[in-house]
Amino acid sequence: MKGKYSLRASVTSELVFQDCKIPKDRILPGVKGLRGPFSCLNNARFGISWGALGAAMACFHSAKTYTLSRIQFDHPIASYQLVQNKLAWMLREITKGQLLAYHLGKKKDAGTWIPEQISLAKMNNVDIALDIARMARDMHGANGILDEYPIMRHMANLESxxxxxxxxxxHNLIIGKHITGIQAFTRTI
Ligand SMILES: Cc1cc2nc3c(=O)[nH]c(=O)nc-3n(C[C@H](O)[C@H](O)[C@H](O)COP(=O)(O)OP(=O)(O)OC[C@H]3O[C@@H](n4cnc5c(N)ncnc54)[C@H](O)[C@@H]3O)c2cc1C
Structure with missing residues (x-):
C-alpha cells in the first residue's frame, strides 16, 4: 500500500489467495472454520490493549516533561491548574486502561475470558490512547506537530x-449484541 501516513515503518500489502491448494501436512490440526483466525485475533487484540497504553504513556511523559520546561509568565505551564488537570486526566485514563488489560490477562490465564471482553479492552485502550495523544499534542503547543516529539507519530499510528x-x-456491535442478544452487523432491506 503506497502513500501511508500511519505505521509507515511496516510494509502493508494486499494478499490474494485464489484456487490455492494447501498440502495436508500444512493444515493446523483441530482447527475448523473461522475458530483458528478468531483465536489469533483474540490474542492480537489483547496485545493491542497493552501496546496502545505504551503509546499513551509516551505521550503522557512527553507532555509532563514539556510542560515542566516551557515557561510562560515566569512559571512552567505545568504549574497552571488547567495543565495539571490535563495531566491528571491522562494518568487517570492510563491507570484505568492498565487495570482493564491486567484484569483481562488474569482472565486469559484462567481461561475464562470471552471475546466481548477483549473487544471492550482493545476499543477502550485505543480510544483513550488517541484522546491522550491529541491532548498531549495540544499541550506541546506548536511544538506538538514536530517530529522532535513522539506525539504525532503515535497519533497517526493509533489511527490505524x-x-x-x-x-x-x-467492537461496539459485538458488545451491543452481547448486551441485547440482537445482532446489528447486517440489516435486511
Ligand atoms: C496499517 C494496517 C495494517 C493492516 N493489517 C492487516 C492484516 O495484517 N491482516 C488483515 O487481515 N487486515 C489488516 N488490515 C485491514 C483492517 O483489518 C481493515 O482495514 C479493517 O478491518 C476495516 O476494513 P475496511 O478497511 O475494509 O473498512 P470497511 O469495512 O469498509 O469499514 C469502513 C467503515 O464502515 C464501518 N462499517 C463496516 N461495516 C459495518 C457494519 N456492518 N456496521 C456498521 N459499520 C460498519 C467501519 O467500522 C468503518 O468505520 C490492516 C489495516 C491497516 C490500516
Whole structure:
C-alpha cells in the first residue's frame, strides 16, 4: 500500500489467495472454520490493549516533561491548574486502561475470558490512547506537530490501530449484541 501516513515503518500489502491448494501436512490440526483466525485475533487484540497504553504513556511523559520546561509568565505551564488537570486526566485514563488489560490477562490465564471482553479492552485502550495523544499534542503547543516529539507519530499510528483488528464500530456491535442478544452487523432491506 503506497502513500501511508500511519505505521509507515511496516510494509502493508494486499494478499490474494485464489484456487490455492494447501498440502495436508500444512493444515493446523483441530482447527475448523473461522475458530483458528478468531483465536489469533483474540490474542492480537489483547496485545493491542497493552501496546496502545505504551503509546499513551509516551505521550503522557512527553507532555509532563514539556510542560515542566516551557515557561510562560515566569512559571512552567505545568504549574497552571488547567495543565495539571490535563495531566491528571491522562494518568487517570492510563491507570484505568492498565487495570482493564491486567484484569483481562488474569482472565486469559484462567481461561475464562470471552471475546466481548477483549473487544471492550482493545476499543477502550485505543480510544483513550488517541484522546491522550491529541491532548498531549495540544499541550506541546506548536511544538506538538514536530517530529522532535513522539506525539504525532503515535497519533497517526493509533489511527490505524483504531481500524485494524476490528474497527471500533464493529467492537461496539459485538458488545451491543452481547448486551441485547440482537445482532446489528447486517440489516435486511
Ligand atoms: C496499517 C494496517 C495494517 C493492516 N493489517 C492487516 C492484516 O495484517 N491482516 C488483515 O487481515 N487486515 C489488516 N488490515 C485491514 C483492517 O483489518 C481493515 O482495514 C479493517 O478491518 C476495516 O476494513 P475496511 O478497511 O475494509 O473498512 P470497511 O469495512 O469498509 O469499514 C469502513 C467503515 O464502515 C464501518 N462499517 C463496516 N461495516 C459495518 C457494519 N456492518 N456496521 C456498521 N459499520 C460498519 C467501519 O467500522 C468503518 O468505520 C490492516 C489495516 C491497516 C490500516
Amino acid at each position: 490501530v483504531k481500524t485494524y483488528e476490528g474497527t471500533h464500530d464493529i
